[in-house]
Each structure stands twice: as C-alpha cells, then as structure tokens.
Amino acid sequence: MTFAFHASDWLLLAPELFLTAMGLLLLGLSVALGKTKEDFLAFLATVSVGITGALVAFVATRPERATPILGGAFVVDNFALFFKALVLLSLALTVLASARYVGAAPYPGGEYYALLLFSGVGMLFMASGNNLISIYVALELMALSSYVLAGYFKAEPKSTEAALKYFILGAFSSGVLLYGLSLVYGAGGVMGLPELAKLLASASRSNLLMLGILLILAGLLFKIAAVPFHVWTPDVYEGSPTPVTAFFSVGPKVAAYAILARIFYVAFAKFHADWGFVVALVSAATMVLGNVAALLQSNVKRMLAYSSIANAGYALLGVLGFRTEWGLWGILIYLLAYTFMNFGAFTLIILLESKGYAGESVSDFNGLAKRSMPAAVVMLLFLLSLAGIPPTAGFIGKYYLFTAAMKAGYAWLAILAVVMSAVSLFYYFRIAAAMFFTEGSPAKLKSSYALSAVIAVCAVGTLVIGVVPQPFLEVLKSCVLGR
C-alpha cells in the first residue's frame, strides 16, 4: 500500500476539491461584501453545487474510477456516485430554500452557505469512504459543520439549544463510534474495508470484535436517528432554522446510510447473524416509537422529526435485507423518494413561516387550500407520499423495503412496518384536514421564485418516481457496490 499522488487522483477528487474551494471563496466574499450582497452569495453557492454536479457526472464517465485511489481509501463506484448525486441534490435544494430565510435574518449569510458547502464536502467523502479513517474524518467534517448550522440563529435561545443538544449527543456518539473503530482495528490490524472483509472472512468470532461492531453500529444509528439514539432529533429539528432542519432531515441522513450500508455490507457481512438481530429490534422500536410519538405533536417541525425517525426505521429494513439485491435497491429508491418528499414538506413550512418561528404549528396550516390551492395540493402530495400511498414515490420505496424484509426472512417486521404506515396516516391527515376543512387566516401567501422552484422540483420528483418508476429502478439497479 503506497500513498503517492497520481494525476488520476486529482481527476477523481475534482468534485470534492472544487466544492471545498468554493466554500472557502464564499467565506472570504462574505467578509468582503458584508450583509448587502447575500443574493449574490446564494447564487454563487447554487452555481458551485451545480458545477460540482457536472464534475461528478464527468468523473462517472472516466475509466480511471475503476481503481480506488489514495491507498484504497477513496472509491468511486456506482454506489458512491448515486449518493454523491443525492447529496448534491439535497444541497442545491437547501441553498435555494434558504435564500429568502437567510436574507431576512440578521446574521452573515456567507458563513451559512460556506458551512453548508463544507458539510456537503464531508458527505461527498462519506459516499466514497472505503477506509475507517477516511470515513471517520468525513463524518466529522459533516457533523462539525452541522453543529454550527443548527446554532446559526445565535441570538435565538431555541437555536442555541438545538446546537447544544446536537453537539453534546453528536460528539458523544462519535466517541462511541471511535471506540468501536479502535476495537475493530485491534482485532484486525487493518483499516480498509475490503482488507477488513478479507481478514474477517477467516477470523473467528471474538468478543473484542463483536463489541467493536456493536459500538460502530450504535454510533451510526445515532446519525440516522434510530431508537434509542433518537432523543436529539425532535429538539434539534424544532430549534434549528427551518432550511437547516430540512437539510438535516435529508443530507446527513442519506450520507450516514451510505456509510452504514458500505461498512456493514462490505466489511461485516460475515457476522450478519449477530448484528442482524440487533438491527431488527432497533428497526421495530424505531418504527413504533416514531409513529406513536408523532401522533401527539402540535408543532409540524416536531411532527416531521418523529416522522423522520419512523422513516429511519423503514430504511433499516433495507440494511437487514442486504443478502438479496432487494435490500440495497430498497435503500436507494427509498432515500431518493424520501429526499423529494421530505424536503418538499419542509419547504412548505418555510413558505408559511412569516417571522422567526411563527408558522410551525398545525393550526398555521388552517385554510391553506383557500389561501393557495396549488400549495395545499402539493403538500397533500408530499403527505401521501410520506404515508406510502400509491401512486407516489413513497409507495415505491416502501414496496421495495418491505419486500426486502420479507425476502430476508423478517416477515414479522414487514407486517409491523405496514401496520405502522397505517398509523402514520392519522397524523399526516391532521395536516391535510387543517388545510382543506378548517377556516384560517385570509392573508395572501408570499412565495419567491427560488422557493417555488424547490417545491416544483420536489413535487415532480415525488410524482414521477411514483407513476413511472421503471427508468429510475433501471438506473438504481446498476448502483451496486464496487462497480
């Protein structure tokens, strides 16, 4: 294993390097331009994410990507490319959805966009991480930027509180994850995932190794907000600025699934019987607690936080079903659908928010159909998709995940998931009922081009994947690990 830099390394790292450079540029421009030119900074951030996307598309066509680079720590297979595209999609949506919100806030916007891009760089590296060290460093890059973003409204007690809770529990879980990594290193003596897999194939089951795997699992379950590591989610989602919440609910989660899938499919596949049982229990608890707690909420951001906890439970079914191809397909299609529908729902909250945290309770959705019929119909579409009703993207995702669970021999879990999806209808329909059957304020809804564009993209994505899933599935089925 050598650590020399080649021309092909620079080529394959181009998207990450470019995004880092743009983040630094935004940081500098923010100081130079001050509060006045924030629309320009938002525009620049959008363009940088777009160009990074083009670079990822370019990297996808290069033959050099067949071999991992940086001593095997960075791999650009179809799986990584899929997650990079998804991360960049959520990043672009976040930047667009933030423009108005951040422009109205009395804090420098350049820092905000720079932190978003740095967090994006971390997620891009996570998608490609093939070595425990690079995965950990990328994870921390994403997490440290996220802590600051959560506390971006630093004069608001709620925002500071969200950042504080996110930081304490995030750092704590990183510590647990790291301890697990150190134990696995001690058992194997290697850090690369393929080397680890090769070594473990002949290794016997030792307590040291099992404890290490369990701690790594616990650390990663925290990042995707699964029970019992979910306690931070409602507070952080409620307290953070809404565009940041929307971002947290898709970007970091998607990236965490990327490494969860890669570590457990590639390195720890052999001990599936040991960790599979734990994951099944966690998945069941997550689905039940997320859906039941969501029933009791009156704040929509909090309700969607619990809904996203429940969704983490569904997606874990895909991790369980990894031995058939359905597991991986399920995770990929579900995360794609989830990005569109969840981000869309959060963008509707941003649209309703007039000032500060107002506009977040269920009663603020009262009479939305009278104020703006398109907004109400689109929100209904997102809610139907989150509940998994055909013909929406959410249905296709759940269909694949539940099938994966059945095929992996977890029929009881699939049945529980279906029951819990039915429960989720109750709280999603509370919002729907408020929109269509309740009288509300007659004030006109003020939108902006950027917000309308985000909502349109999310709505089209949710609907198209639901109605004509075939082309998407064809693409996803080629996104297997290591190709």
Place this chain on the structure above:
Amino acid sequence: MTITINHYLIVSFLLFSIGFLGVLVRRNFLTILMSIELMLNAVNLNLIAFSRRLSDLTGQVFSIFVITIAAGEAAIGLALTISFFRQKKTLDVEEAHTMQG
C-alpha cells in the same frame, strides 16, 4: 510485573467509562466537554496500544487524526458555551429545556 497490552486496554476502558458516565450524569456543560475529551483520549490510547502490539503504524496515524478533530470539536464546543452562557447566564444544561414533548 511486565506491562502487557491488557493493562493499556483496561486503563483505556476505564477512561472511556469515566467520560461516558460524565456526559450522561454531569450537568455543567464544561464538564461534559471534558468528559467527551476523555472518551476521545481513551480511543487514542487504545489505537496506540494496538498499533504497538500489531507493529503497524496505521493506528498511530489515526490517533493523530483523532487529536486534530478533537481540537476542532473543542473549538465549537467552547463557542457554544459562550453563546449559551450569554442567553442563560449559567452553564447548567438542565436549563436548556425550551422545547419539550
């Protein structure tokens, strides 16, 4: 008595446990920050002990990464301390209870 790898692992485990419990039990934010540092340093000790025993440098390289990231984490933690103290005039994390449910 010779010092074997087990001694290092036990010390590291104790350090980690102290940090782990500290985060869960303590209420002062600065103490929680120190407990998190203890957890990370327990990991470093583990990595270096394993690195020595396996005659493989990767573990030591990893521990340098961990030290660097811990520094970044401490910077953010201290920034949050100031921001929290300005609002609440205390560092007691139990005071962070605006949101509930």
